[in-house]
Amino acid sequence: MQCFHCGREVRETTHKPKSYKVDYYRLHTGHTELDFLVNPKLDAPPLRYLRLTNPIDILTCVECYARPEIRRRLDDDITGRRALFDVRADGNHFTELAAKG
Numbered sequence: 001m002q003c004f005h006c007g008r009e010v011r012e013t014t015h016k017p018k019s020y021k022v023d024y025y026r027l028h029t030g031h032t033e034l035d036f037l038v039n040p041k042l043d044a045p046p047l048r049y050l051r052l053t054n055p056i057d058i059l060t061c062v063e064c065y066a067r068p069e070i071r072r073r074l075d076d077d078i079t080g081r082r083a084l085f086d087v088r089a090d091g092n093h094f095t096e097l098a099a100k101g
């Protein structure tokens with residue numbers, strides 16, 4: 001498992017009797033598209049909903065999670081302003097992020 005942002009290997013959360021160490025956070029996301037369900041009620045309009053297509057888990061290591069610009073990207077993805085992995089598909093953007101590391 002690797003951090004989506006910096007690419008470092010992340011470890012599972014380790015538990016000790018009185019503490020635990022979190023190494024990464026998981027965001028379950030993916031492309032969404034508007035879809036319709038037939039409304040079971042007669043003469044009612046179809047029900048609209050957002051269907052998750054290509055579900056993907058994005059892992060963020062604790063160091064990246066502490067960086068405000070990465071938190072903003074995660075927020076943008078959750079709220080639907082901008083999808084995270086569409087950003088990554090843009091090669092220039094990803095290079096710029098990696099160079100900062």
Ligand SMILES: [Zn+2]
Nearest residue numbers: 003006061064
């Ligand atoms: Zn990272």
